[in-house]
Amino acid sequence: MSDGINGSRIPLILDALFAAAQAYPGLTGVNITDSVPETLNSGDYVAIGVDDWELDKPADSANSTMTWSDTMAGGNSDEAGAITIVAWSNAGGTGQVKVVRDKVFAIHSAFKALIIAALAAAQSDALGVPGLWDIRVGGVDGFNQASNANGATAVLRFSIPFRAVI
Numbered sequence: 001m002s003d004g005i006n007g008s009r010i011p012l013i014l015d016a017l018f019a020a021a022q023a024y025p026g027l028t029g030v031n032i033t034d035s036v037p038e039t040l041n042s043g044d045y046v047a048i049g050v051d052d053w054e055l056d057k058p059a060d061s062a063n064s065t066m067t068w069s070d071t072m073a074g075g076n077s078d079e080a081g082a083i084t085i086v087a088w089s090n091a092g093g094t095g096q097v098k099v100v101r102d103k104v105f106a107i108h109s110a111f112k113a114l115i116i117a118a119l120a121a122a123q124s125d126a127l128g129v130p131g132l133w134d135i136r137v138g139g140v141d142g143f144n145q146a147s148n149a150n151g152a153t154a155v156l157r158f159s160i161p162f163r164a165v166i
Contacts, residue, residue: 009079009129009164010062016127017083017160018048020118026110035061042151044089044103046111051084051141051157060084066166077166082138082159085111089154096152101145104156112137115160134163 014034021032031037031045049061064081087107089100115137118127126132138159145154 007166008064008066008081009132009162009166010064010081010083012129013083013127013132013135013160013162013164014049014061016129016132017085020114020127021046021048021111024110024114026113027107030107030110042090042092044107045087046107047086047088049083050086052086079164079166080162082161084141084157084159087156087158090151092151094147094149094151097145097147097154100152100154104143104154108137108140108156108158111158111160129164131165132162133165134161136161 018032018034021027021030027046029044031043033045033047035049036047037045051060062081062083064079066077066079068077087104089103089107091100115135119135122128124131124133126135138161140156140158142157143155146152
């Protein structure tokens with residue numbers, strides 16, 4: 001039920017990031033998922049709205065705070081928050097740790113390029129989200145890597161901070 005008052009932009013930003021990542025050439029060959037993948041094989045993955053790759057319960061997907069709007073133009077509050085993303089890479093065989101490490105950091109860089117392109121394309125309503133005026137790629141929130149005789153895995157968690165007028 002809608003009374004005309006807009007709530008959080010988080011659902012719209014999650015949808016927009018998922019669609020933009022699927023279409024972005026810098027992420028070709030990467031499995032882009034909305035939350036934790038339903039199935040998982042060797043390869044490269046991005047899970048949008050996930051903070052812990054090895055969860056078997058719902059993940060913390062995002063956070064935000066709301067304040068009174070700084071502007072009189074079209075909103076009653078400002079929302080500042082962050083979407084959480086995990087990049088995961090797995091490769092079989094020995095000597096693969098550098099390969100998977102480089103891949104997750106390349107995914108992080110691709111998201112940065114994707115966001116910069118989205119901001120350059122729209123002075124307001126970035127990624128097509130109404131009121132979204134600032135979005136960027138944050139630093140590394142967590143990184144781990146492991147290898148053994150069966151292969152290597154790297155996991156990188158980062159956030160996408162944003163600001164929107166609602």
